[in-house]
Each structure stands twice: as structure tokens, then as C-alpha cells.
Amino acid sequence: MSTVRTRFAPSPTGYMHIGGMRTALFNWLWARHNGGQFILRIDDTDQERNLSEALGPILQAFKWLGLNWDEGPEVEGEYGPYFQSERNDLYRAAVDQLLAEGKAYRCYETPEEIQADREAAQNEKRNYLNLRRSLELTESEKEQYEAEGRPSVVRLLVPRDQKIQIDDAVRGHVEFDAGLMPDPVILRGNGTPLYNLATVIDDAQMKITHVIRAEEHLSNTPVQVLIFQALGYDLPVFAHIPFVAAPGGKEKLSKRKLDKYRKSPQFKKMFDKAEAVFPRIGLENAGGLDPVMVEYYEKIGYLPEAILNALARLGWSLDDKTEIMSLDKIVENFTLDRIVKSAAGLDPDKLLSFQSHWMNQLSLEEKVAHCSPYLQKAGLVKDAGDPATRQRISQVIVGMEDRLKVASDILDFDEFFVADDQLEYDEKNFKKRIQNSEEAVPLLEKIKNRLANADDFHAEALDKLLHDFVEAEGIGMGQIIHALRAAVSGKGTGIGMFDCLAILGKESCVKRIERAITLSQSE
RNA sequence: GGCCCCAUCGUCUAGUUAGGCCCAGGACAUCGGGUUUUCAUCCCGAAAACAGGGGUUCAAAUCCCCUUGGGGUCACCA
Numbered sequence: 001m002s003t004v005r006t007r008f009a010p011s012p013t014g015y016m017h018i019g020g021m022r023t024a025l026f027n028w029l030w031a032r033h034n035g036g037q038f039i040l041r042i043d044d045t046d047q048e049r050n051l052s053e054a055l056g057p058i059l060q061a062f063k064w065l066g067l068n069w070d071e072g073p074e075v076e077g078e079y080g081p082y083f084q085s086e087r088n089d090l091y092r093a094a095v096d097q098l099l100a101e102g103k104a105y106r107c108y109e110t111p112e113e114i115q116a117d118r119e120a121a122q123n124e125k126r127n128y129l130n131l132r133r134s135l136e137l138t139e140s141e142k143e144q145y146e147a148e149g150r151p152s153v154v155r156l157l158v159p160r161d162q163k164i165q166i167d168d169a170v171r172g173h174v175e176f177d178a179g180l181m182p183d184p185v186i187l188r189g190n191g192t193p194l195y196n197l198a199t200v201i202d203d204a205q206m207k208i209t210h211v212i213r214a215e216e217h218l219s220n221t222p223v224q225v226l227i228f229q230a231l232g233y234d235l236p237v238f239a240h241i242p243f244v245a246a247p248g249g250k251e252k253l254s255k256r257k258l259d260k261y262r263k264s265p266q267f268k269k270m271f272d273k274a275e276a277v278f279p280r281i282g283l284e285n286a287g288g289l290d291p292v293m294v295e296y297y298e299k300i301g302y303l304p305e306a307i308l309n310a311l312a313r314l315g316w317s318l319d320d321k322t323e324i325m326s327l328d329k330i331v332e333n334f335t336l337d338r339i340v341k342s343a344a345g346l347d348p349d350k351l352l353s354f355q356s357h358w359m360n361q362l363s364l365e366e367k368v369a370h371c372s373p374y375l376q377k378a379g380l381v382k383d384a385g386d387p388a389t390r391q392r393i394s395q396v397i398v399g400m401e402d403r404l405k406v407a408s409d410i411l412d413f414d415e416f417f418v419a420d421d422q423l424e425y426d427e428k429n430f431k432k433r434i435q436n437s438e439e440a441v442p443l444l445e446k447i448k449n450r451l452a453n454a455d456d457f458h459a460e461a462l463d464k465l466l467h468d469f470v471e472a473e474g475i476g477m478g479q480i481i482h483a484l485r486a487a488v489s490g491k492g493t494g495i496g497m498f499d500c501l502a503i504l505g506k507e508s509c510v511k512r513i514e515r516a517i518t519l520s521q522s523e
Numbered sequence: 524g525g526c527c528c529c530a531u532c533g534u535c536u537a538g539u540u541a542g543g544c545c546c547a548g549g550a551c552a553u554c555g556g557g558u559u560u561u562c563a564u565c566c567c568g569a570a571a572a573c574a575g576g577g578g579u580u581c582a583a584a585u586c587c588c589c590u591u592g593g594g595g596u597c598a599c600c601a
Binding site (some may be wrong): 009010011013043045111122125126127128151153171172174175176177180181182184185187188189190192194195196198199214215216217218219220222240242243245247248249250251252266310313314315316317319320321322323324337340341342343344345346347349350351352353354400401402403467470476477478481482485491492493494495496497 | 524525526527528529530533534535536537538540548549550551552559560561562563564565593594595596597598599600601
């Protein structure tokens with residue numbers, strides 16, 4: 001059997017779509033599973049954009065996730081060029097061949113004529129088919145048209161008596177009636193190729209064996225099959241995988257529907273997270289990032305392992321119970337026959353659960369490395385490499401335990417990084433736990449003194465100190481712990497109380513308690 | 524509207540190709556209980572689905588037909 005070659009062909013849009021990434025992943029997986037090659041080819045026939053700006057984020061997404069490509073931009077390869085804009089001669093040659101063999105024809109009909117034909121068909125409730133008027137033209141008429149400079153396109157001459165059979169690796173046998181298909185334009189008036197032509201020529205000449213793509217392409221597969229056949233190429237194996245749907249629905253995930261997603265309960269938390277995190281790390285307007293883009297996940301602190309695991313499980317499964325899989329394990333087990341047929345909604349909760357798992361697999365050092373940049377960008381630490389700072393970050397991360405899910409979660413624990421007189425108090429919690437509590441202030445005074453005189457400020461010693469305290473006072477732990485937490489951290493929840501005190505250190509704890517007492521009495 | 528695809532818990536899925544091992548298994552989310560004298564975690568438990576209707580068969584989530592529902596696509600976009 002020949003080497004498996006798969007490809008992903010993004011158009012440079014300036015961002016990498018998370019659904020597109022899933023398609024790319026399946027292609028990559030299939031190539032790697034078979035020891036074959038994965039090719040990246042750029043569909044840049046629409047040349048209006050600045051290519052490097054538009055392509056950069058896409059390549060970056062692949063690099064971030066660790067999905068390497070064997071041929072394509074930056075690495076090249078023997079079937080290049082890998083930019084469609086540089087392959088025009090190839091397309092023109094193929095069109096000339098089709099024209100010469102009578103498998104395609106020049107069409108001189110105007111857009112207005114075609115539009116009128118379409119409407120007529122619509123009115124009569126019949127399927128639209130080209131009238132093929134240009135086929136009736138005599139040679140001299142054609143010459144005259146060319147001499148006049150009349151615009152024309154090249155259309156594929158669809159053999160209307162055929163049934164087109166596709167044996168799809170995911171969908172099975174699918175049949176289309178060519179008698180229902182209008183002749184598709186394959187070359188524009190300006191001489192540039194259309195997608196269906198370019199993709200077929202590229203796939204054939206790059207020796208792609210498996211075309212794995214989203215199912216919205218299923219309906220233009222018959223056109224492509226016809227082009228493959230007209231050009232005398234062997235058909236690749238097609239595998240039309242379900243698209244990634246928006247959370248809580250079956251509609252294709254699309255950047256055009258962002259406003260709708262913002263209101264979706266399932267999606268809302270992802271937007272909320274962006275609003276909470278991005279402005280703090282210097283990205284105004286969330287940096288133009290949203291959860292449809294792969295970059296959103298990178299910037300908010302997801303791990304490649306989590307994204308890959310979640311994406312692989314969207315429309316594919318290993319068996320009846322395995323959820324957590326490393327990329328190696330997925331590569332080892334990935335087969336086309338285990339791809340699901342129906343569209344699957346991206347589930348933010350499940351993604352977060354994968355993320356939580358993979359974050360927990362990291363060593364403390366790795367966690368520190370992931371979290372530190374957030375603190376630094378938010379201006380909470382000056383130099384994360386400084387030993388004392390690094391020590392503080394490590395301690396907080398240890399204390400956070402499973403509360404650390406995405407790397408930017410560290411920002412929720414900013415109380416450990418702000419100056420004592422800059423600490424902000426959650427107003428509601430402060431009122432409840434300190435201001436409106438009769439016993440809070442006297443108890444805080446007492447515990448402050450005890451803490452100030454403590455010899456040992458480690459968590460275990462503080463644990464004992466607090467227990468001795470409540471016993472001496474004849475109160476319950478709950479009576480002091482909430483007020484104490486509010487005073488030193490400003491918040492109602494956080495890491496374990498004793499760890500919290502120990503990390504802050506004696507001096508900070510005392511100062512913060514004093515400040516809280518003063519604040520509670522000033523209003 | 525034409526053509527095409529799809530249909531199992533709220534969600535992602537196992538089971539459908541080779542009908543019986545499935546009064547349907549797992550995971551996420553949810554709810555309840557326990558641990559943590561705070562929060563999160565963790566542990567235990569609960570609730571939760573074969574879209575509907577006809578067949579075929581001793582036996583159907585699984586095969587056939589119809590209906591319904593959802594989605595994709597109908598460009599000189601990709």
C-alpha cells in the first residue's frame with residue numbers, strides 16, 4: 001500500500017478556527033497513525049489580504065499544539081509550491097487540457113443571463129441547469145467574441161447521464177445525480193482557478209491519498225470527482241467528518257454568530273473568562289480573541305494536551321470508557337472507522353475538565369512556568385525569575401491545588417502579590433464577615449496579637465495556633481476563620497486558611513488585619 | 524424549495540457493519556450524602572436516553588419502510 005498522505009488546506013483568514021483545527025488534527029492523526037505524511041497547503045487564491053499577517057496565527061496554532069507538517073510553508077517539500085497563488089500555471093495547463101478534450105467549455109453568458117435563467121427555473125419550480133448556449137456558438141462567432149474582448153469563464157461540461165458514486169470512509173456509499181448539477185465554473189474571467197478545480201489538481205499532484213474534511217464539503221465532492229475523472233486522476237479516499245457545532249446546538253460553529261454565542265448559557269462563561277483575563281494582561285477588547293479561535297485557548301492558558309484531547313474526543317472515541325488520552329495514545333489508536341457521523345457540540349465544561357486533568361499532570365516547575373507570565377503581564381510581579389518571587393509563586397500554586405485549571409487562574413489569587421496597603425476587599429464579603437459582625441473586630445484584635453507573637457509561622461504551627469485560640473476563646477473555628485480570611489485576603493474564598501497565612505507571612509498578616517479593622521471602623 | 528447528510532441520557536459518546544451478552548455502559552454537567560470545623564478537591568450515591576409509527580423475527584437500539592425533527596449545501600467564496 002502506498003504511503004498515506006493527508007493534507008489540511010486553510011485559507012489565510014488571520015485566525016485559526018477551532019473546528020478547522022479539529023479537521024486538521026484528524027488529518028494529522030491519520031497520517032501519523034500510518035507513518036505517512038501530513039501536508040499543509042495554503043488556499044490563498046483570494047490575494048487581497050496581507051499573507052504573512054493572515055497566515056501567521058494559523059501556523060502558530062499548529063506550532064502551539066505541536067502538530068508538525070512534513071511539507072508546506074517554512075519546510076517546503078518535493079510537491080511544492082504549497083501556496084495556491086503560486087500554482088497558477090498548473091491550473092491553467094489542466095484547464096487547457098480539459099478544453100482541448102471537450103470536457104470543459106468557454107461560457108460567454110453574462111451574469112444577468114444566468115441570473116434570469118435561475119429565476120425562471122425557480123418560478124417553474126424545476127431544478128436549474130445551464131442552458132449551455134455557448135456550446136451552440138460557431139467557431140466564427142467565438143472568434144468574434146474573443147476579438148471583441150467579451151468576458152468568459154470556463155465551465156466543466158457535466159456528463160448529465162451519470163450517477164456519481166462516492167464511497168466515503170465515514171459516511172459510506174453516497175450517490176449524486178449528475179443530471180441535477182449545473183456546469184460549475186472552474187476558471188474565472190480573470191484566469192484564476194476556483195476552489196473545486198485547484199483543490200483537485202493539488203490533491204492529485206501532491207499525491208494525497210485521504211481527503212479528510214468537514215461534511216459541509218460533501219455536497220461539492222461530486223464536482224470534484226468529476227474533475228478528477230476528467231483529468232484522468234485516481235480518486236483519493238474521501239472521509240467527510242462531522243463539523244464542530246456550537247455549544248448546546250447542532251449548528252456549525254461560526255465566527256459570524258458570535259453575538260448569538262455571547263448569550264448562550266453554555267458559551268457565556270468562556271466570554272466572561274476572556275473579559276476577566278485579557279484586559280489584565282494587556283489585551284484591550286479581549287485582544288479580538290474569542291472561543292472560536294484557537295488562539296483564545298492559548299492566550300487564556302489552556303494546555304495543548306487538553307485541547308488535543310478534547311478535540312479528538314469530539315466526533316471520535318477509542319472505546320466505551322477511555323476519555324483521557326495523550327496525543328501518543330490517540331495516534332496509536334486513531335482510525336477512520338471510529339469517527340462518529342453526527343455533528344458534535346463543543347462543550348466548554350468538558351473541555352475544562354480535560355484541562356483540569358492535564359494541568360494536574362504537570363510538575364510544580366511546569367505550573368510555575370505556565371502561570372508566571374500572567375502575573376508578570378498583569379504587573380503583579382516585577383521579575384518572576386527572582387528567587388523570592390519564584391518561591392512565592394510556587395507556594396501559591398501548591399496552595400491552589402485543583403483550583404488551578406487554566407494558567408490564568410493564578411490571577412484570581414492576586415492577594416498574594418499585591419502590597420498590603422493595596423489589597424482590595426470584596427465589599428459584600430467584608431461587610432458580612434467583619435463590618436456587620438459584632439464579634440469580628442475584637443476577635444481579630446486578639447488573633448492579631450497572637451500572630452504577631454508567633455515564633456513559628458509555618459502552616460502546621462498556625463493550624464495549632466488557631467485551634468488553641470478558638471479553644472481559649474470558647475468559640476467555633478467558623479467564628480474566626482471567615483473574618484480572618486476576609487481581613488488578610490480580601491475575599492470570601494481562597495486557598496486553605498493556614499497555607500494562606502503562612503504564605504503571606506507574619507508581617508503582612510498583621511498589617512492587613514490592622515488595616516481591615518481600621519477600614520471597618522472608618523465608615 | 525432541490526439535492527445530500529444525520530438522529531442513544533441536558534452534553535460528548537459505547538453498543539448498529541456480523542439482531543440475543545443492553546429493562547442500554549462510560550464521561551462531563553446536575554442533584555443528594557460523606558471528608559475538608561472555610562472554598563475548591565476527593566469519595567459514595569441518585570436522577571437522566573434508544574425521535575415516532577409500522578413491519579421482518581422466537582428475539583430489534585441494532586434489519587426494512589414511512590413520518591417527524593435537526594443540519595449542510597445550492598457563487599466568477601473557500
